[in-house]
Amino acid sequence: MRGPHASRDGEGDNPLADATWLYSYADLMTQLLLFAILMVTVVGLKESKPAEPGADPLDRTERELDRFVEQAKLEGAMTVDRGADRLIIRMKSVLLFREGQASLTPDAERVLDGVVRVLGATPNSLRVEGHTDDVPIRSAQFPSNWELSTSRAISVARHLEDRGLAKERLSVAGYGEFHPIIANDSAEHRGLNRRVELVVLGEEDR
Secondary structure: OOOOOOOHHHHHHOOOOOOHHHHHHHHHHHHHHHHHHHHHHHHHHHHOOOOOOOOOHHHHHHHHHHHHHHHOOOOOOEEEEEOOOEEEEEEEHHHHOOOOOOOOOHHHHHHHHHHHHHHOOOOOOEEEEEEOOOOOOOOOOOOOHHHHHHHHHHHHHHHHHHOOOOHHHEEEEEOOOOOOOOOOOOHHHHHHHOEEEEEEEOHHHO
8 A cells, every 4th residue: 555645656766757857968968969060070171171272382383484484485485284293394305405416505504594493492303304206316326216315305304403403303204206296297296296394293293
């Protein structure tokens, strides 16, 4: 037999019978959880925020090279092309060498000195590439276009080093006539294929 103060169905023995405080507690925990999720999201967005425009060193180098080409009035002999992960400074051979030779002309040295002033401000690696047209060359000094293109690239690389670029940044390649940028079907097009390219490599290619 139950006493007069006993609650119905034994509720007086249940500590959760009057549990309205749990609703406030659960609401507080929910708010804290939502706040924690919000903070993690904000921190993640800050860490993954893309670089500001112009932050890429190659962007700055490209602008400075374009300015140099314009100021030196080299638009017909030098171009600067931007790839996804590199810059290509393309110079016609006539700007740098006499026909069939691999020694830099005095004018070529002045042009390269201007390029060095720009490239000296960036740590990127540089690959110097020599290219020819498809006209064969057979001389005691250059038995083929392989030797001519490689020797021209070496001449440019040595000048860059002499003007202060660290040799650890430099590499050289000679491609002969095998990497044309246009068909060798006219004198004008062959003149475009005779070139030296300075490839400024991006971070992933260093």
